[in-house]
Amino acid sequence: MMEDNSTSEKSEPEDPKKKLDQLLKSAEEKGIRVSEVGRKLTEEGQIMSDVAGATRQVIKHAIFVPDIENSISYWEAANHQADSFLARVNKNSIPSLVSGTSTATISSTTIAYSRDVYLDVPEDNRSVLSAAIINLSNVVTRSSREEEVIALMKSLGLDSAQKGKKSPLEQFQTAHESFSKPVIESNPIITSLIPMRESIRLTIDYLLRRRPKQEITKREWDKIISIGSQLSYSTISQQQIQSWAGIWLGELKYSLSPAKEEDISRDEWTKRITKSTLFLKSFLSGIDLTKLR
Numbered sequence: 001m002m003e004d005n006s007t008s009e010k011s012e013p014e015d016p017k018k019k020l021d022q023l024l025k026s027a028e029e030k031g032i033r034v035s036e037v038g039r040k041l042t043e044e045g046q047i048m049s050d051v052a053g054a055t056r057q058v059i060k061h062a063i064f065v066p067d068i069e070n071s072i073s074y075w076e077a078a079n080h081q082a083d084s085f086l087a088r089v090n091k092n093s094i095p096s097l098v099s100g101t102s103t104a105t106i107s108s109t110t111i112a113y114s115r116d117v118y119l120d121v122p123e124d125n126r127s128v129l130s131a132a133i134i135n136l137s138n139v140v141t142r143s144s145r146e147e148e149v150i151a152l153m154k155s156l157g158l159d160s161a162q163k164g165k166k167s168p169l170e171q172f173q174t175a176h177e178s179f180s181k182p183v184i185e186s187n188p189i190i191t192s193l194i195p196m197r198e199s200i201r202l203t204i205d206y207l208l209r210r211r212p213k214q215e216i217t218k219r220e221w222d223k224i225i226s227i228g229s230q231l232s233y234s235t236i237s238q239q240q241i242q243s244w245a246g247i248w249l250g251e252l253k254y255s256l257s258p259a260k261e262e263d264i265s266r267d268e269w270t271k272r273i274t275k276s277t278l279f280l281k282s283f284l285s286g287i288d289l290t291k292l293r
Contacts, residue, residue: 102282197256
Protein backbone atom coordinates (compact mmCIF):
# COMPACT_ATOMS: atom_id res chain seq x y z
CA MET A 1 0.00 0.00 0.00
CA MET A 2 1.35 3.33 -1.07
CA GLU A 3 1.86 5.84 1.73
CA ASP A 4 0.03 9.15 1.44
CA ASN A 5 2.80 11.76 1.52
CA SER A 6 0.31 14.60 2.01
CA THR A 7 -0.60 13.31 5.46
CA SER A 8 2.51 11.48 6.55
CA GLU A 9 5.10 14.11 5.78
CA LYS A 10 6.16 16.08 8.83
CA SER A 11 6.65 19.82 8.56
CA GLU A 12 10.19 21.04 8.56
CA PRO A 13 11.32 22.03 12.06
CA GLU A 14 11.62 25.78 12.55
CA ASP A 15 15.13 27.10 12.21
CA PRO A 16 16.23 27.95 15.79
CA LYS A 17 18.39 30.81 14.54
CA LYS A 18 15.48 32.33 12.65
CA LYS A 19 13.22 32.01 15.67
CA LEU A 20 15.79 33.64 17.90
CA ASP A 21 16.23 36.48 15.41
CA GLN A 22 12.48 37.11 15.38
CA LEU A 23 12.38 37.21 19.16
CA LEU A 24 15.36 39.56 19.27
CA LYS A 25 13.79 41.85 16.67
CA SER A 26 10.56 42.02 18.67
CA ALA A 27 12.49 42.69 21.88
CA GLU A 28 14.55 45.39 20.15
CA GLU A 29 11.43 47.21 18.96
CA LYS A 30 9.68 46.90 22.32
CA GLY A 31 12.84 48.02 24.10
CA ILE A 32 12.84 51.25 22.07
CA ARG A 33 9.21 51.85 22.98
CA VAL A 34 9.87 51.20 26.66
CA SER A 35 12.91 53.50 26.68
CA GLU A 36 10.85 56.28 25.05
CA VAL A 37 8.27 56.00 27.82
CA GLY A 38 11.03 55.92 30.43
CA ARG A 39 12.73 59.02 29.03
CA LYS A 40 9.44 60.92 29.04
CA LEU A 41 8.73 59.86 32.61
CA THR A 42 12.16 60.95 33.79
CA GLU A 43 11.95 64.22 31.91
CA GLU A 44 8.50 65.26 33.13
CA GLY A 45 9.17 64.09 36.68
CA GLN A 46 12.34 66.17 36.80
CA ILE A 47 10.57 69.20 35.32
CA MET A 48 7.86 68.96 37.97
CA SER A 49 10.41 68.66 40.76
CA ASP A 50 12.64 71.44 39.37
CA VAL A 51 9.80 73.94 38.86
CA ALA A 52 8.26 73.20 42.27
CA GLY A 53 11.63 73.45 44.02
CA ALA A 54 12.61 76.66 42.24
CA THR A 55 9.21 78.23 42.99
CA ARG A 56 9.56 77.31 46.68
CA GLN A 57 12.88 79.15 46.83
CA VAL A 58 11.23 82.28 45.43
CA ILE A 59 8.22 82.30 47.78
CA LYS A 60 10.56 81.57 50.71
CA HIS A 61 12.11 85.02 50.31
CA ALA A 62 9.16 86.95 48.82
CA ILE A 63 6.68 88.84 50.99
CA PHE A 64 4.07 89.15 48.24
CA VAL A 65 3.40 86.27 45.84
CA PRO A 66 1.56 87.38 42.66
CA ASP A 67 -1.54 85.42 41.64
CA ILE A 68 -1.17 83.12 44.65
CA GLU A 69 -4.73 81.76 44.55
CA ASN A 70 -4.30 80.51 40.98
CA SER A 71 -0.91 79.07 41.90
CA ILE A 72 -2.52 77.13 44.75
CA SER A 73 -5.28 75.86 42.45
CA TYR A 74 -2.92 74.80 39.66
CA TRP A 75 -0.43 73.10 41.95
CA GLU A 76 -3.28 71.29 43.72
CA ALA A 77 -4.27 69.93 40.31
CA ALA A 78 -0.67 68.97 39.53
CA ASN A 79 -0.36 67.15 42.86
CA HIS A 80 -3.63 65.34 42.16
CA GLN A 81 -2.39 64.27 38.71
CA ALA A 82 0.90 63.09 40.21
CA ASP A 83 -0.92 61.10 42.92
CA SER A 84 -3.10 59.44 40.27
CA PHE A 85 -0.05 58.68 38.15
CA LEU A 86 1.93 57.19 41.03
CA ALA A 87 -1.03 55.06 42.08
CA ARG A 88 -1.33 53.52 38.62
CA VAL A 89 1.67 54.07 36.40
CA ASN A 90 0.99 53.30 32.74
CA LYS A 91 1.55 54.85 29.33
CA ASN A 92 -1.85 56.56 29.31
CA SER A 93 -0.97 58.27 32.58
CA ILE A 94 1.90 60.18 30.97
CA PRO A 95 -0.29 62.72 29.12
CA SER A 96 -2.03 63.66 32.37
CA LEU A 97 1.32 64.16 34.09
CA VAL A 98 2.67 66.29 31.22
CA SER A 99 -0.54 68.30 31.09
CA GLY A 100 -0.73 68.91 34.82
CA THR A 101 2.90 69.91 35.16
CA SER A 102 2.75 72.26 32.16
CA THR A 103 -0.35 73.96 33.56
CA ALA A 104 1.25 74.40 36.95
CA THR A 105 4.41 75.79 35.34
CA ILE A 106 2.34 78.61 33.85
CA SER A 107 1.70 79.93 37.35
CA SER A 108 5.41 79.76 38.11
CA THR A 109 6.08 81.73 34.92
CA THR A 110 4.01 84.58 36.35
CA ILE A 111 6.17 84.55 39.47
CA ALA A 112 9.42 84.35 37.50
CA TYR A 113 8.67 87.46 35.43
CA SER A 114 6.83 89.66 37.93
CA ARG A 115 8.61 92.57 39.59
CA ASP A 116 5.91 92.52 42.28
CA VAL A 117 7.63 89.53 43.84
CA TYR A 118 10.21 91.95 45.25
CA LEU A 119 7.58 93.95 47.18
CA ASP A 120 8.47 94.47 50.85
CA VAL A 121 11.52 92.22 50.65
CA PRO A 122 14.38 93.61 52.81
CA GLU A 123 17.38 94.85 50.86
CA ASP A 124 19.62 92.24 52.48
CA ASN A 125 17.48 89.41 51.05
CA ARG A 126 17.02 90.80 47.54
CA SER A 127 20.18 89.28 46.08
CA VAL A 128 19.17 85.81 47.28
CA LEU A 129 15.65 86.31 45.90
CA SER A 130 17.06 87.57 42.61
CA ALA A 131 19.21 84.45 42.22
CA ALA A 132 16.18 82.25 42.98
CA ILE A 133 14.10 84.08 40.36
CA ILE A 134 16.81 83.70 37.71
CA ASN A 135 16.96 79.98 38.45
CA LEU A 136 13.16 79.67 38.24
CA SER A 137 13.13 81.56 34.95
CA ASN A 138 15.74 79.18 33.50
CA VAL A 139 13.82 76.11 34.67
CA VAL A 140 10.55 77.43 33.22
CA THR A 141 12.25 78.14 29.89
CA ARG A 142 13.61 74.58 29.75
CA SER A 143 10.14 73.15 30.35
CA SER A 144 8.50 75.15 27.54
CA ARG A 145 10.32 73.64 24.59
CA GLU A 146 9.02 74.77 21.23
CA GLU A 147 9.89 71.47 19.52
CA GLU A 148 7.64 69.45 21.85
CA VAL A 149 4.62 71.56 20.94
CA ILE A 150 5.49 71.32 17.24
CA ALA A 151 5.56 67.50 17.50
CA LEU A 152 2.19 67.48 19.30
CA MET A 153 0.63 69.78 16.69
CA LYS A 154 1.85 67.60 13.84
CA SER A 155 0.56 64.43 15.51
CA LEU A 156 -2.93 65.96 15.81
CA GLY A 157 -3.03 67.31 12.24
CA LEU A 158 -2.59 70.96 13.20
CA ASP A 159 -0.01 71.42 10.45
CA SER A 160 -2.69 71.54 7.75
CA ALA A 161 -4.63 74.66 6.75
CA GLN A 162 -7.46 75.81 4.54
CA LYS A 163 -6.42 77.18 1.17
CA GLY A 164 -4.95 80.66 1.43
CA LYS A 165 -4.66 80.54 5.23
CA LYS A 166 -1.94 79.63 7.70
CA SER A 167 -2.19 76.51 9.81
CA PRO A 168 -2.10 76.62 13.63
CA LEU A 169 1.45 75.23 13.43
CA GLU A 170 2.58 77.94 10.98
CA GLN A 171 1.18 80.66 13.24
CA PHE A 172 2.92 79.10 16.24
CA GLN A 173 6.25 78.93 14.40
CA THR A 174 5.86 82.53 13.17
CA ALA A 175 5.37 83.67 16.77
CA HIS A 176 8.51 81.87 17.93
CA GLU A 177 10.65 82.91 14.96
CA SER A 178 9.80 86.56 15.59
CA PHE A 179 10.61 86.08 19.26
CA SER A 180 13.94 84.30 18.75
CA LYS A 181 15.11 86.64 15.94
CA PRO A 182 13.45 89.99 16.59
CA VAL A 183 13.81 92.66 13.94
CA ILE A 184 14.90 96.08 15.21
CA GLU A 185 11.91 98.41 15.69
CA SER A 186 9.47 95.61 14.85
CA ASN A 187 6.31 95.39 16.94
CA PRO A 188 6.26 92.17 19.05
CA ILE A 189 2.48 92.41 19.30
CA ILE A 190 1.97 92.22 15.54
CA THR A 191 4.90 89.94 14.70
CA SER A 192 4.62 87.47 17.58
CA LEU A 193 1.77 87.80 20.07
CA ILE A 194 -1.06 88.03 17.53
CA PRO A 195 0.22 84.99 15.55
CA MET A 196 0.39 83.06 18.84
CA ARG A 197 -3.16 84.10 19.66
CA GLU A 198 -4.32 82.97 16.23
CA SER A 199 -2.49 79.66 16.63
CA ILE A 200 -4.43 78.94 19.82
CA ARG A 201 -7.74 80.13 18.36
CA LEU A 202 -7.29 77.97 15.25
CA THR A 203 -6.33 75.01 17.44
CA ILE A 204 -9.51 75.38 19.47
CA ASP A 205 -11.63 75.68 16.30
CA TYR A 206 -9.95 72.63 14.78
CA LEU A 207 -10.52 70.47 17.87
CA LEU A 208 -14.15 71.60 18.05
CA ARG A 209 -14.68 70.27 14.54
CA ARG A 210 -13.03 66.96 15.46
CA ARG A 211 -15.36 66.22 18.40
CA PRO A 212 -17.42 63.04 18.00
CA LYS A 213 -20.52 64.89 19.27
CA GLN A 214 -21.13 68.35 17.81
CA GLU A 215 -22.79 70.14 20.73
CA ILE A 216 -23.47 73.90 20.70
CA THR A 217 -20.80 75.88 22.52
CA LYS A 218 -21.17 79.65 22.28
CA ARG A 219 -18.95 80.70 25.18
CA GLU A 220 -15.16 80.32 25.08
CA TRP A 221 -15.25 78.50 28.41
CA ASP A 222 -17.78 75.97 27.09
CA LYS A 223 -15.65 75.32 24.00
CA ILE A 224 -12.61 74.27 26.05
CA ILE A 225 -14.74 72.19 28.45
CA SER A 226 -16.43 70.43 25.55
CA ILE A 227 -13.10 69.65 23.86
CA GLY A 228 -11.65 68.35 27.12
CA SER A 229 -14.71 66.30 27.99
CA GLN A 230 -14.91 64.63 24.58
CA LEU A 231 -11.31 64.38 23.39
CA SER A 232 -9.03 64.12 26.42
CA TYR A 233 -7.46 60.97 27.84
CA SER A 234 -9.47 59.21 30.54
CA THR A 235 -6.71 60.07 33.03
CA ILE A 236 -7.25 63.82 32.55
CA SER A 237 -9.30 65.17 35.46
CA GLN A 238 -12.18 67.62 35.19
CA GLN A 239 -10.10 70.00 37.30
CA GLN A 240 -7.38 69.92 34.65
CA ILE A 241 -9.90 70.60 31.87
CA GLN A 242 -11.23 73.59 33.80
CA SER A 243 -7.65 74.81 34.25
CA TRP A 244 -7.25 74.90 30.45
CA ALA A 245 -10.38 77.05 30.14
CA GLY A 246 -9.25 79.31 32.98
CA ILE A 247 -5.79 79.83 31.53
CA TRP A 248 -7.08 80.66 28.06
CA LEU A 249 -9.72 83.10 29.32
CA GLY A 250 -7.87 84.51 32.32
CA GLU A 251 -4.21 84.35 31.32
CA LEU A 252 -3.84 84.39 27.55
CA LYS A 253 -6.82 85.58 25.52
CA TYR A 254 -6.34 89.23 26.47
CA SER A 255 -2.57 89.25 27.07
CA LEU A 256 -2.15 88.11 23.45
CA SER A 257 -4.54 90.83 22.23
CA PRO A 258 -3.09 94.07 23.63
CA ALA A 259 -3.42 97.44 21.99
CA LYS A 260 -0.94 97.69 19.11
CA GLU A 261 0.63 100.82 20.58
CA GLU A 262 1.29 99.14 23.94
CA ASP A 263 4.96 99.04 24.89
CA ILE A 264 6.02 95.44 25.48
CA SER A 265 9.35 94.85 27.22
CA ARG A 266 11.51 91.83 26.32
CA ASP A 267 10.74 90.26 29.72
CA GLU A 268 7.00 90.71 29.23
CA TRP A 269 7.24 89.31 25.71
CA THR A 270 9.15 86.31 27.05
CA LYS A 271 6.54 85.71 29.74
CA ARG A 272 3.61 85.78 27.29
CA ILE A 273 5.28 83.54 24.72
CA THR A 274 6.39 81.08 27.42
CA LYS A 275 2.91 80.91 28.95
CA SER A 276 1.32 80.37 25.55
CA THR A 277 3.76 77.59 24.68
CA LEU A 278 3.17 75.88 28.02
CA PHE A 279 -0.59 76.18 27.53
CA LEU A 280 -0.44 74.47 24.15
CA LYS A 281 1.86 71.80 25.59
CA SER A 282 -0.58 71.14 28.43
CA PHE A 283 -3.71 71.30 26.27
CA LEU A 284 -2.45 69.19 23.36
CA SER A 285 -0.73 66.62 25.60
CA GLY A 286 -4.14 65.84 27.05
CA ILE A 287 -5.84 65.16 23.71
CA ASP A 288 -6.31 61.49 22.85
CA LEU A 289 -5.70 61.12 19.11
CA THR A 290 -7.91 58.00 18.96
CA LYS A 291 -10.97 60.05 20.01
CA LEU A 292 -10.80 62.50 17.11
CA ARG A 293 -13.47 61.83 14.54
